[in-house]
Amino acid sequence: MSSSSKAFQWLSLVGIIWLQSINGTNTTFPAYSSQLKNSLSMSQIQINNLVFASDAGKLFGWFSGIAAIYLPLWLVLIIGSLLGLIGYGVQFLFVTNQISSPAYWQIFLLTMVAGNSVCWINTVCYVVSIRNFPLHQQVAVGLTTSYQGLSAKIYTDIVSAAFSSSPHKRAQAYLLLNSLLPLLVCAVVAPLVRNIDVGTGEPTNMATGFNLIFVITIATGIYAVITSLGSMIGLDRVIGTGVFLLMPLVIPIVEKIREKISRRWSLDRENRVYNVSIDDQNGLESIESGVVKEEEEEEHSTVQVHNEVGEVQVHHGIGVREEIGVTLMVQRIDFWLYFLVYFFSATIGLVFLNTLGQIAESRGSSKTSSLVSLSSSFGFFGRLMPSLLDYFFARSKYMISRPAFLMALAAPIAGVFFLLLNPANVSLIISTAIIGVCTGAITSIAVSITTELFGTKKFSINHNVVVANISIGSFLFGYSSALLYRKEGNEDGSCLGMACYRSTFIIWGSLCTLGTVLALTLYARTRKFYSKRS
Numbered sequence: 424m425s426s427s428s429k430a431f432q433w434l435s436l437v438g439i440i441w442l443q444s445i446n447g448t449n450t451t452f453p454a455y456s457s458q459l460k461n462s463l464s465m466s467q468i469q470i471n472n473l474v475f476a477s478d479a480g481k482l483f484g485w486f487s488g489i490a491a492i493y494l495p496l497w498l499v500l501i502i503g504s505l506l507g508l509i510g511y512g513v514q515f516l517f518v519t520n521q522i523s524s525p526a527y528w529q530i531f532l533l534t535m536v537a538g539n540s541v542c543w544i545n546t547v548c549y550v551v552s553i554r555n556f557p558l559h560q561q562v563a564v565g566l567t568t569s570y571q572g573l574s575a576k577i578y579t580d581i582v583s584a585a586f587s588s589s590p591h592k593r594a595q596a597y598l599l600l601n602s603l604l605p606l607l608v609c610a611v612v613a614p615l616v617r618n619i620d621v622g623t624g625e626p627t628n629m630a631t632g633f634n635l636i637f638v639i640t641i642a643t644g645i646y647a648v649i650t651s652l653g654s655m656i657g658l659d660r661v662i663g664t665g666v667f668l669l670m671p672l673v674i675p676i677v678e679k680i681r682e683k684i685s686r687r688w689s690l691d692r693e694n695r696v697y698n699v700s701i702d703d704q705n706g707l708e709s710i711e712s713g714v715v716k717e718e719e720e721e722e723h724s725t726v727q728v729h730n731e732v733g734e735v736q737v738h739h740g741i742g743v744r745e746e747i748g749v750t751l752m753v754q755r756i757d758f759w760l761y762f763l764v765y766f767f768s769a770t771i772g773l774v775f776l777n778t779l780g781q782i783a784e785s786r787g788s789s790k791t792s793s794l795v796s797l798s799s800s801f802g803f804f805g806r807l808m809p810s811l812l813d814y815f816f817a818r819s820k821y822m823i824s825r826p827a828f829l830m831a832l833a834a835p836i837a838g839v840f841f842l843l844l845n846p847a848n849v850s851l852i853i854s855t856a857i858i859g860v861c862t863g864a865i866t867s868i869a870v871s872i873t874t875e876l877f878g879t880k881k882f883s884i885n886h887n888v889v890v891a892n893i894s895i896g897s898f899l900f901g902y903s904s905a906l907l908y909r910k911e912g913n914e915d916g917s918c919l920g921m922a923c924y925r926s927t928f929i930i931w932g933s934l935c936t937l938g939t940v941l942a943l944t945l946y947a948r949t950r951k952f953y954s955k956r957s
Contacts (some may be wrong), residue, residue: 426636427620428619429577429678429682430675430678430679430682431615431619431675432555432619432626432634433558433671433674433675433678434672434675435555435615435616435619436552436555436563436567436618436636436671436717437671437674437675438551438612438615438616439548439551439552439567439616440546440567440570440668440671441608441611441612441668441697442500442546442547442548442575442608442609442612442616443545443567443568443569443570443571443573443574443662444570444577444668445540445546445574445577445604445608445617446544446548446569446571446574446576446605447539447571447572447575447603447799448480448507448511448514448540448541448578448601449537449541449571450538450574450575450776450795450799451479451574451575451578451597451601451776451795452473452474452477452747452777452780452792452794453574453595453596453776453778453779453780453795454579454593454766454780454789454795455593455594455598455780455925456470456473456595456780456793457780457781457784457791458593458594459518459594460517462594463517463518463525463530465527465910466905466909467781467900467905467909467912467918468905468909469760470781470842470905471592471901471902472479472531472746472835472898472901472902473530473531473534474529474536474774474777474778474897474901475894475897475898475901475902476532476534476535477534477535477537477538478538478893478894478897479535479538479897479898480534480535480536480537480538480540480541481538481539481541481542481890481893481894482540482786482819482891482894483539483542484542484543484545484546484887485540485545485884486542487499487502487542487543487545487667487920488537488546488763489505489548490502491546491550492750493545495615496547496550496551496617496618497613497614497616498607499543499547500543500544500547500609500612500613500616501542501545501609501610501613502543502775503540503544503546503547503605503609503703504540504541504544504605504606504608504609504610505540505541505606506536506537506539506864507541507601507602507605507606508531508602508605508606509537510533510534510536510537510538510539510540510602511517511533511534511537511599511602512598512599512602513533513596514533514534514537514598514604514607514892515595515598515599515602516687517529517530518594518595518598519595524691526926537601540605540772541717543801544605544609545571545633545854548564548567548568549564550633552567552616552618552840554619555618556629557620558629559629559633561810561813561871562633562810562813562814564747564808564870565806565809565813565867565870566636566637566640566807566810568736568806568866568867568920569640569804569806569810569863570805571806572799572800572802572803572804572805572806572807572863573643573647573664573799573800573803574799575795575796575798575802576651576653576664576795576796576799576800576803577664578597578600578601578604579792579795580650580660580661580664580796580933581600581604581661581798582596582597582600582792583660583792584661585658591907593792596665608703610794615869617775618801618809627657630905632674633657633814633826635673635674636671636674636921637668637811637814639671639673640807640936641689641807642667642670642809643664643667643668643670643803644800644803644909646663647664647796647799647803648797648800648801648804650663650664650796650800650901651739651793651796651797651799651800653820655694695771695824696701697814708822710922714859723747737864737909738855743876744876744877744878744952745876745877745878746877746878746879746880746881747877747878747881748881748884748885748932749884749885749888751898752772752853752877752881752885752888753888755764755877756877756948757945757949758876758877758889760762760941760944760945761872761873761876761889761945762851762889762892762943762950763924763938763940763941764829764833764938764942765865765869765889765890765892766892766895766896766936766938767833767861767937767938768829768832768833768836768863768865768935768938768939769861769865769869769893769940770892770893770897770900771835771836771865771894771900771931771934771935771938772858772861772865772897773842773862773893773896774837774897774900774904774931775858775895775931776802776855776858776859776862777897777901778800778904779794779798779855780795780903780906781922782851782924783851784919785908785918785919785920785921785923785924786846786848786851786920786921787919788848788851790881794851794855795926797852797855797856797859798855798856798858798859798894798942799859800859801855801857801859801860801863802859802862802863803862803863804849804863805859805860805861805862805863805865805866806863806864806866807867808863808864808867809864809867809868810867813871814877817930818897824946824949824950824953824954825868825951825953826872826942826945826946826950827870828864828945828947829868829872829942829946830864830939830942830946831941832861832864832865833861833935833938833939833942835857835861835937836857836858836861836862836935836938837932837936837938837939838932839854839857839858839936840928840931841856841860841928841929841932842854842936843924843928844921844929846921851901869886869889870886873885873886873889876949903927903930907923907924907926907927908923908924908927
């Protein structure tokens with residue numbers, strides 16, 4: 424692969440990072456759900472049903488997968504952004520009374536369309552990452568997907584900066600931003616999301632680029648956490664985040680400069696060889712002999728390095744236990760254990776984060792935006808964690824299996840729901856951070872677990888079945904918590920005090936404890952398979 428191709432290869436990764444950074448539009452819902460509830464005179468149950476609608480839109484994500492096969496990737500990207508424009512844009516017109524008297528079913532349907540838009544952009548990001556980094560697929564996908572965890576913080580900071588003097592208009596601001604920002608970024612990035620000819624394999628010097636990307640990513644996450652906890656004003660936070668998102672451009676720029684220097688050196692070398700006197704032909708033949716020998720040695724070295732890369736990839740990969748489709752998968756006990764572990768851990772965590780606005784309001788907290796930003800920042804680190812471990816410690820004998828990792832992440836989620844029974848604000852802050860980290864990490868490692876247990880050939884269908892639990896859980900857990908909220912609330916449907924969610928937290932904590940036990944069972948059943956890793 425040419426140096427120019429390497430520069431475009433890294434540039435495509437930067438483009439995916441930018442796309443993922445703005446693609447978590449659904450994660451901003453807790454920041455404005457209370458205002459939306461008041462603006463459109465909705466009940467708590469109706470608000471929770473909108474959370475389900477957003478997740479239900481993802482059940483139709485397979486449409487984007489089919490589109491990616493037959494349509495150019497840039498067109499798939501634009502379709503996704505246009506769906507978001509329609510879903511959020513029309514809601515914005517409703518809230519601002521540009522269109523009067525919306526029916527609830529219209530808001531529900533628009534929320535589904537907006538939720539589905541995320542799938543189209545995600546599909547493009549996955550396809551480009553896998554095709555352009557064939558030897559580092561998991562790392563590229565995991566690293567770029569982690570940036571979706573920053574979306575809520577980015578949107579929250581922009582709204583805080585632009586509407587600091589008009590907090591009552593924040594619901595309108597979020598809807599407007601959710602509809603326009605993805606469209607603008609997709610239009611800018613569309614030329615970059617294309618397949619790069621990487622030849623038979625990636626170059627052997629990718630490690631330097633990935634190491635630098637990881638350093639930048641970790642620094643970005645640290646900055647996000649600090650600014651979420653600190654008192655920095657909105658505009659400064661937006662500028663700082665923008666600078667960190669531009670930093671990955673250093674890699675393709677350096678690669679391009681290296682290409683130009685290499686090309687100039689090659690031209691100078693050719694000129695020197697061409698100007699050698701005919702009288703020095705014998706010397707030239709000697710030189711050429713040496714060059715040929717050097718090239719042969721270099722070629723031999725390249726073959727060795729390529730073999731080493733292949734060995735590393737085999738070593739890094741656990742392998743696949745079996746290649747099966749959905750019909751056989753749902754007949755496996757391990758599938759149902761895995762499905763229920765996800766259901767009773769990460770899915771409950773996601774429902775908590777989606778209900779964060781109402782939870783904070785019921786506890787008398789006015790810092791909903793800060794909590795959403797905090798969960799976003801820690802969720803970013805959670806999503807990044809599996810990629811870091813895979814890339815740097817995959818060959819370590821101390822690296823635990825993914826089912827064991829799943830168990831280690833489910834247990835803290837169970838614990839923090841009981842911590843939330845404490846009325847102190849610090850318990851809400853700590854719980855939000857822990858749930859953000861653990862939920863993000865489970866979401867990330869689930870991709871690898873599905874591949875390892877059930878194969879790669881039917882992965883897109885198999886994993887869509889696995890994550891269908893999110894939509895089911897979003898409805899069941901969200902609806903039941905709304906019923907308990909209404910039971911403890913006033914006649915007008917509002918509820919203030921610890922009693923609003925006390926029963927919900929006890930139920931969720933107990934179910935997450937069950938999820939931890941199921942994760943232990945899954946670990947025991949798959950231990951023999953994962954122990955084959957050398």
